[in-house]
Amino acid sequence: xxxxxxxxxxxxxxxxxxxxxxxxxxxxxxxxxxxxxxxxxxxxxxxxxxxxxxxxxxxxxxxxxxxxxxxxxxxxxxxxxxxxxxxxxxxxxxxxxxxxxxxxxxxxxxxxxxxxxxxxxxxxxxxxxxxxxxxxxxxxxxxxxxxxxxxxxxxxxxxxxxxxxxxxxxxxxxxxxxxxxxxxxxxxxxxxxxxxxxxxxxxxxxxxxxxxxxxxxxxxxxxxxxxxxxxxxxxxxxxxxxxxxxxxxxxxxxxxxxxxxxx
Amino acid sequence: xxxxxxxxxxxxxxxxxxxxxxxxxxxxxxxxxxxxxxxxxxxxxxxxxxxxxxxxxxxxxxxxxxxxxxxxxxxxxxxxxxxxxxxxxxxxxxxxxxxxxxxxxxxxxxxxxxxxxxxxxxxxxxxxxxxxxxxxxxxxxxxxxxxxxxxxxxxxxxxxxxxxxxxxxxxxxxxxxxxxxxxxxxxxxxxxxxxxxxxxxxxxxxxxxxxxxxxxxxxxxxxxxxxxxxxxxxxxxxxxxxxxxxxxxxxxxxxxxxxxxxxxxxxxxxxxxxxxxxxxxxxxxxxxxxxxxxxxxxxxxxxxxxxxxxxxxxxxxxxxxxxxxxxx
Amino acid sequence: xxxxxxxxxxxxxxxxxxxxxxxxxxxxxxxxxxxxxxxxxxxxxxxxxxxxxxxxxxxxxxxxxxxxxxxxxxxxxxxxxxxxxxxxxxxxxxxxxxxxxxxxxxxxxxxxxxxxxxxxxxxxxxxxxxxxxxxxxxxxxxxxxxxxxxxxxxxxxxxxxxxxxxxxxxxxxxxxxxxxxxxxxxxxxxxxxxxxxxxxxxxxxxxxxxxxxxxxxxxxxxxxxxxxxxxxxxxxxxxxxxxxxxxxxxxxxxxxxxxxxxxxxxxxxxxxxxxxxxxxxxxxxxxxxxxxxxxxxxxxxxxxxxxxxxxxxxxxxxxxxxxxxxxxxxxxxxxxxxxxxxxxxxxxxxxxxxxxxxxxxxxxxxxx
Numbered sequence: 001x002x003x004x005x006x007x008x009x010x011x012x013x014x015x016x017x018x019x020x021x022x023x024x025x026x027x028x029x030x031x032x033x034x035x036x037x038x039x040x041x042x043x044x045x046x047x048x049x050x051x052x053x054x055x056x057x058x059x060x061x062x063x064x065x066x067x068x069x070x071x072x073x074x075x076x077x078x079x080x081x082x083x084x085x086x087x088x089x090x091x092x093x094x095x096x097x098x099x100x101x102x103x104x105x106x107x108x109x110x111x112x113x114x115x116x117x118x119x120x121x122x123x124x125x126x127x128x129x130x131x132x133x134x135x136x137x138x139x140x141x142x143x144x145x146x147x148x149x150x151x152x153x154x155x156x157x158x159x160x161x162x163x164x165x166x167x168x169x170x171x172x173x174x175x176x177x178x179x180x181x182x183x184x185x186x187x188x189x190x191x192x193x194x195x196x197x198x199x200x201x202x203x204x205x206x207x208x209x210x211x212x213x214x215x216x217x218x219x220x221x222x223x224x225x226x227x228x229x230x231x232x233x234x235x236x237x238x239x240x241x242x243x244x245x246x247x248x249x250x251x252x253x254x255x256x257x258x259x260x261x262x263x
Numbered sequence: 264x265x266x267x268x269x270x271x272x273x274x275x276x277x278x279x280x281x282x283x284x285x286x287x288x289x290x291x292x293x294x295x296x297x298x299x300x301x302x303x304x305x306x307x308x309x310x311x312x313x314x315x316x317x318x319x320x321x322x323x324x325x326x327x328x329x330x331x332x333x334x335x336x337x338x339x340x341x342x343x344x345x346x347x348x349x350x351x352x353x354x355x356x357x358x359x360x361x362x363x364x365x366x367x368x369x370x371x372x373x374x375x376x377x378x379x380x381x382x383x384x385x386x387x388x389x390x391x392x393x394x395x396x397x398x399x400x401x402x403x404x405x406x407x408x409x410x411x412x413x414x415x416x417x418x419x420x421x422x423x424x425x426x427x428x429x430x431x432x433x434x435x436x437x438x439x440x441x442x443x444x445x446x447x448x449x450x451x452x453x454x455x456x457x458x459x460x461x462x463x464x465x466x467x468x469x470x471x472x473x474x475x476x477x478x479x480x481x482x483x484x485x486x487x488x489x490x491x492x493x494x495x496x497x498x499x500x501x502x503x504x505x506x507x508x509x510x511x512x513x514x515x516x517x518x519x520x521x522x523x524x525x526x527x528x529x530x531x532x533x534x535x536x537x538x539x540x541x542x543x544x545x546x547x548x549x550x551x552x553x554x555x556x557x558x559x560x561x562x563x564x565x566x567x568x569x570x571x572x573x574x575x576x577x578x579x580x581x582x583x584x585x586x587x588x589x590x591x
Numbered sequence: 592x593x594x595x596x597x598x599x600x601x602x603x604x605x606x607x608x609x610x611x612x613x614x615x616x617x618x619x620x621x622x623x624x625x626x627x628x629x630x631x632x633x634x635x636x637x638x639x640x641x642x643x644x645x646x647x648x649x650x651x652x653x654x655x656x657x658x659x660x661x662x663x664x665x666x667x668x669x670x671x672x673x674x675x676x677x678x679x680x681x682x683x684x685x686x687x688x689x690x691x692x693x694x695x696x697x698x699x700x701x702x703x704x705x706x707x708x709x710x711x712x713x714x715x716x717x718x719x720x721x722x723x724x725x726x727x728x729x730x731x732x733x734x735x736x737x738x739x740x741x742x743x744x745x746x747x748x749x750x751x752x753x754x755x756x757x758x759x760x761x762x763x764x765x766x767x768x769x770x771x772x773x774x775x776x777x778x779x780x781x782x783x784x785x786x787x788x789x790x791x792x793x794x795x796x797x798x799x800x801x802x803x804x805x806x807x808x809x810x811x812x813x814x815x816x817x818x819x820x821x822x823x824x825x826x827x828x829x830x831x832x833x834x835x836x837x838x839x840x841x842x843x844x845x846x847x848x849x850x851x852x853x854x855x856x857x858x859x860x861x862x863x864x865x866x867x868x869x870x871x872x873x874x875x876x877x878x879x880x881x882x883x884x885x886x887x888x889x890x891x892x893x894x895x896x897x898x899x900x901x902x903x904x905x906x907x908x909x910x911x912x913x914x915x916x917x918x919x920x921x922x923x924x925x926x927x928x929x930x931x932x933x934x935x936x937x938x939x940x941x942x943x944x945x946x947x948x949x950x951x952x953x954x955x956x957x958x959x
Contacts, residue, residue: 117329140329
């Protein structure tokens with residue numbers, strides 16, 4: 001491969017990294033500004049916004065609440081998503097295309113429309129606004145992402161393995177549990193991380209389906225009314241550091257799982 | 264990870280050393296389960312029915328349900344229906360769009376923006392995905408991909424405000440330019456199509472990057488090497504080998520990005536200017552301002568969604584034809 | 592931030608002291624017996640934390656606050672929840688009453704159950720918008736107004752006394768406004784009734800006026816930097832110096848002034864509109880008695896009103912609330928008498944006519 005091309009490509013990558021990280025860096029920087037508003041110039045610095053985050057029980061509670069919602073909705077999405085992926089991948093049946101289209105629908109509906117559709121539908125189903133309703137909406141919304149990721153992985157599963165197992169008398173459920181599922185672990189983990197983040201970051205659905213406890217984005221949005229203060233940046237930074245930690249852990253874990261799979 | 268034929272023997276002996284096996288082994292031996300398995304797997308058709316029932320039910324009630332309900336609202340003359348009054352169905356909400364030209368401008372603008380931004384995202388992320396998939400060792404690929412995804416985890420609003428303090432008149436970019444003496448007066452980046460694009464590519468890059476990356480990653484290196492052996496230059500190799508083989512990734516990435524970018528709301532509203540109003544703003548207006556306009560909002564949402572689907576449908580068909588052409 | 596915390600602490604101390612005076616033990620004891628909860632939809636900082644703690648401790652009624660960020664969302668949520676809402680008290684701007692009332696979302700307020708009703712400045716509690724269908728529908732808590740705010744280092748006070756400066760070539764590309772609100776102001780500036788009450792019997796005239804205002808804003812579109820929606824946006828534009836002047840609500844502008852930003856605000860000579868946030872009781876509210884207990888308690892002392900002003904930047908509707916403000920806070924929440932004379936309140940009577948004309952006009956301006 002041409003050396004010049006390689007350097008050029010690596011430059012585009014790092015330029016993209018820069019583009020992606022500069023706003024992030026500014027966001028973190030502003031969390032230390034001693035003023036009620038973000039922006040330049042910064043005349044003096046403070047750590048108060050951060051200490052504020054950790055001493056404000058409402059913020060911590062909201063953070064925990066968002067995490068619980070993210071975990072629960074991800075669990076549901078993963079179970080349903082894997083099931084649908086197994087149905088769709090490598091099978092041809094009447095109505096496959098329609099099923100696939102239906103599966104992907106929630107991912108394609110623009111946010112505000114999906115939020116209002118969920119709200120109207122929740123009323124029809126008798127789901128009370130609150131944690132249950134948010135978990136439900138996030139779960140439904142995230143299913144397509146799980147299905148897509150899992151289907152991609154599933155398509156690379158050597159058929160011979162399943163067939164061998166079936167030849168040896170394993171019924172489909174056992175074959176699934178003993179072969180397919182372990183093979184899918186990296187995909188499931190990747191999809192889970194994605195779902196967790198989507199749920200954690202969601203505003204519209206959480207707002208329309210929420211009750212009296214706000215999720216983190218809803219709280220931030222409400223706080224925004226009294227101004228974009230560095231406090232919001234501090235909250236977002238803390239949330240970022242924590243989610244990044246989860247992401248790195250998941251990456252490590254996936255890598256290990258991959259190695260074991262290859263071994 | 265291969266299937267271990269000894270599972271069943273182990274289970275029969277009930278002396279398996281590891282934890283997992285006895286469970287599955289015992290399950291297989293357990294009478295009720297065997298009866299159930301025998302019943303469930305009696306015929307391929309029954310097997311399929313058991314596999315398919317739950318997903319189909321889920322898709323119909325959870326995925327389709329809300330949309331159908333919204334479609335129904337879009338046909339009502341008022342929602343919520345006042346207690347005691349009968350529901351009246353009407354097409355007026357749809358006619359309102361076609362009857363008033365002020366809605367067309369944001370509508371077509373949104374489609375144009377979505378097209379341009381999809382294209383920009385593709386151009387910007389393709390080299391990045393290419394670099395990751397082809398020039399980075401497997402060990403580091405995931406980590407470097409993850410590095411790009413980290414900032415997407417910051418909420419949309421917070422990130423958007425960060426872009427404001429990047430591009431504002433006293434923003435970071437203008438400060439740096441001024442410091443280097445390149446400008447005297449700040450350049451007004453904010454509240455233009457440019458600032459909006461910067462904000463939106465942030466949101467779309469992820470959806471483009473992942474399909475491109477997985478398409479490029481699957482591509483066997485040997486293809487390129489073979490082409491190189493035949494004397495093809497780097498550009499020819501890319502155009503004749505890599506590009507055609509990643510068309511599928513390009514097509515799914517573009518479809519996803521296009522559809523999603525027709526629905527962006529907060530970013531264009533916050534970063535756009537007076538002449539960049541998008542259709543989701545129009546739609547949201549019906550839900551924000553007055554309550555009895557839900558049906559109109561729903562109808563407009565349906566129009567936008569159906570149009571976007573049609574466009575991506577045509578695009579997909581075109582890409583398919585292109586792929587066939589390449590193969591032939 | 593340090594300042595903010597100090598202020599809060601300080602307030603907590605004094606609120607505790609005021610709490611003793613606040614307690615009108617009869618109703619408190621009765622409510623205490625019932626306990627239970629009260630559910631409130633309101634904006635950030637509209638229920639002072641210290642007051643809330645105090646109220647909960649004394650009455651045993653748990654206060655659940657759901658933060659909202661605009662009127663339309665409250666309407667949509669409540670409409671979706673009726674006839675069995677989860678909310679008892681919500682926060683509606685006075686001029687938006689009618690929409691909520693017409694949809695039967697609000698219950699009329701029985702002011703005889705509020706012994707502290709008299710603590711509200713009659714300017715607000717007895718104003719023309721406050722009584723609809725012969726009933727009171729909300730307890731005024733904070734008042735806001737449409738002002739012209741300007742960076743004092745870039746724009747002179749003299750210039751800021753006219754809305755025309757907002758549309759002048761001199762500040763091309765350095766202005767911002769909320770179009771919906773600007774429509775009313777432009778109508779007022781042109782000498783019409785921006786509330787459209789005068790034209791209720793003459794829809795054609797009303798349409799012609801809206802058309803004129805719309806055309807004006809379309810003509811001036813090349814001069815504007817941004818049509819914005821939220822207070823945080825306009826604050827950010829001032830901080831980033833993307834704009835030199837703009838139309839805004841006084842609350843967000845006051846917050847910038849209190850933070851030391853060189854900002855001024857005026858009610859220009861052509862006049863402007865004010866609005867009042869009120870606490871309302873939802874129709875079919877699940878905890879009506881607790882809602883009244885809460886309303887009466889929050890109206891009890893001017894100090895509570897002052898703390899709402901400190902937090903939000905909006906002007907308190909309570910008598911004597913300004914006695915509890917610092918000089919800077921007073922400056923950022925008050926206007927000279929001659930400017931206040933130009934202020935009138937938004938009114939709801941003609942809203943249906945007005946918004947049926949203004950909403951499409953706003954769309955047209957945005958689309959142009």
